[in-house]
Amino acid sequence: MSLAxxxxxxxxxxxxxxxxxxxxxxxxxxxxxxxxxxxxxxGEAVTREALQREEMRQxxxxxxxxxxxxxxxxxxxxLAKITPTTHQVSEAFLRALPAANAFPKIAPDGxxxxxxxxxxxxxxxILTIDDLRLHGVIAAGTPNAEYIDDVSIDSTQxxxxxILNAIPAR
Numbered sequence: 001m002s003l004a005x006x007x008x009x010x011x012x013x014x015x016x017x018x019x020x021x022x023x024x025x026x027x028x029x030x031x032x033x034x035x036x037x038x039x040x041x042x043g044e045a046v047t048r049e050a051l052q053r054e055e056m057r058q059x060x061x062x063x064x065x066x067x068x069x070x071x072x073x074x075x076x077x078x079l080a081k082i083t084p085t086t087h088q089v090s091e092a093f094l095r096a097l098p099a100a101n102a103f104p105k106i107a108p109d110g111x112x113x114x115x116x117x118x119x120x121x122x123x124x125x126i127l128t129i130d131d132l133r134l135h136g137v138i139a140a141g142t143p144n145a146e147y148i149d150d151v152s153i154d155s156t157q158x159x160x161x162x163i164l165n166a167i168p169a170r
Contacts, residue, residue: 096158120168
């Protein structure tokens, strides 16, 4: 299957939407998904909003996988891919993002990392995942900009508190 064909591939979460227990595997690539049962949102009622949020999470994870496999072309002939480590950390980050927080806009940074941007009332929060390191700017482009540099990823806490507190609520 070509890159163009994967962009038009529709990937609904059948298991949640139709209360089916089967795992849905798209033709182009299967991803490990907790969406095979309603435990994907523990402690949260399975509402239409919760299902749509989980579907958005899975779509973002699929996009991260595409950035790792195919990259994104910023210029003709130059693909900006993310590294395998950045791919794994980014996927874990998106899976760990609490329901109270908004999802970011994402794109490869052109150097193997993944750029995440959230629009907040105080200005944008920009985060770069660069293998096992996080770099961020709170209220980017404002006089109140605060820089978070070189935060290590810890296996016990995928999203460090300082980063989590900077992510706007949805």
